[in-house]
Amino acid sequence: MPLLSELTREASRQINFWEHRASSEPPISGIYLCGGDAHLRGLPEFFARELGLPVERSKIWENVFDLGHYIPPINAHDTLLFATAIGLALRGLNASVL
Numbered sequence: 001m002p003l004l005s006e007l008t009r010e011a012s013r014q015i016n017f018w019e020h021r022a023s024s025e026p027p028i029s030g031i032y033l034c035g036g037d038a039h040l041r042g043l044p045e046f047f048a049r050e051l052g053l054p055v056e057r058s059k060i061w062e063n064v065f066d067l068g069h070y071i072p073p074i075n076a077h078d079t080l081l082f083a084t085a086i087g088l089a090l091r092g093l094n095a096s097v098l
Helices: 002-021 043-051 076-093
Strands: 031-033 055-057
Touching: 002 043, 031 043, 043 055
Parallel strands: 031 055
Antiparallel strands: none
16 A cells, blocks of 8 residues: 555654744644545554554534534534544634534
8 A cells, every 4th residue: 555655654754843843832643544444444553553543533513513502414424524624614713613
């Protein structure tokens, strides 16, 4: 899997950079996957094994809405496709919870 190996090398490089250049910040303690490829079977486990960090798929709606009050009309599977757009919209609103 050359593509996954390359992604792993780049992720490792970025983690290393963060830990050495941003020493005043807390260390990276885990990774959240988003986007359509985050649904690939075994991907979180692969990255966790290769990077030595907990890796999980993002739970987009749980971090945006109070699901006890509102459930958006987009299924949980598709939310990973919209993670970047949702994050940018929240950033534009300067809000963490709607």
